[in-house]
Amino acid sequence: MAYISREFGFAFFAAPATGSSAVIKALQDAGIGEFLPAQDIERDGKLFVSSKHSTLQNLQDAGLADAVDGLTKVVGVRNLFSWYVAKYLRNTKRRLQSVNNKNSFIHKLPEVDKAAYIERLKRHAGMTFAEFLEEKVGRRQSRDPHGRFQRKMDVYLHQERLDADFRVFADKAGLPPGIAIKPFGVTGVMEPGKTYRDYYTPQLIDMVYEKDAVFFKRFPEYSFDGLDQHALPRATG
Template identity: 30%
Template sequence: MGVAVAVYSSRFKYIFFANPQTASKAIAKTLQKSLDGHAMPDWDLRRDGDLQIKKHHATWQDLQDAGLMTREQLDELFKFTSVRNPYDLLVSRYLKRKGRFINEPKKYRWAQENPKIKASMDAAQEQPFAEWVAGQLHRHKEKGSTIKGPLEYLDHADYVIRFEALQAGFDEVLKRLGVNDPIPIVAENVTSERKEGAKKRHYTEFYDDASRELVGRVYAPIIERFGYKFG
């Protein structure tokens, strides 16, 4: 139950799409624990030996392409997801690759076995954040393109919970589902690596002017849609 998946409930008629690193694991775990949520799918779906859909972070289109749900079935559900300020999200991603993914290899074996993530982890050990993020986004910089991945979750949602107002957003979901009793979101996968002593470093401390401009351009569709700002 500790992984982030699409979570479905026939009883409450919702489906939650787990947008990576937006508290999606905490939300998924809460839904599974308290709101009759079930993983969709609850396995890695393979056909003829090829991976068709991963249970981690399945999207609206993934479920249709795999024949697990039809467009008509999805249209009848309340669809929601979550979003996070990209400037903050990238710092969290960097620290996890630099810290726990390396320090707890058995727990994060999936990261060790993913060549792209492993390369990102290796780079994080050697590079300060500004240099690391420039390397992660260099293809987008060269092509002048923007990030599309998060839009696979956001574009098909009836409601989006903001990471920065997590419980308030989840309370609104409960209201729309007709659930009157309060349900607190469980604590899950919190980034502890940002602390220096007793002080938690703000994400703005990791950026220089070039990296801030790069992230602002590459993530412009999300930043503009949700009114995010640096700082």
């Protein structure tokens, strides 16, 4: 998906678990923008282009990329160390509970995709975080999990300071004043008193740095310690 506004000249790409739902909700509440495509596109019984989490390449494959030509391309970004923990908590808690909710998005997926998604959630439910990370990261030569969303983008909104980054973008785009980004659809809610750092061992930290080296090169403002405010200009323009 791109959430686009021709009036204000931007296309927002919703990278999962980066605060994209909150950005879209704020824009919708302000009466700005629309989804492209308006609904999921299926091909051969499988999801081909999502109405929410699609990349620029997905739009090109579907013949929809002309609609975002010339628009400022915006995407969210998040520290991978925290992103992996959020995915683990989401898959082993909230999403697993959604399997029994017939109104959840899971049951709106094409049958082939739905069966595979549920099977994956049930497999993850029995894993420790170390086992989950080994499956996602350790078994691969290298990783760039959000690269498909973040390539060829013009503006990056950091999840850790989403409202502040959005205000900078909104001012440049000429959006109406007063649009605030508030938490919405938060995935992977942390246990009280814990942070993502509590889930890692030194070995797991080293594995993420090694396997996800492309990400940390693209966004040097991120490390295991979090977001370095002094490095922000590299990724906000």
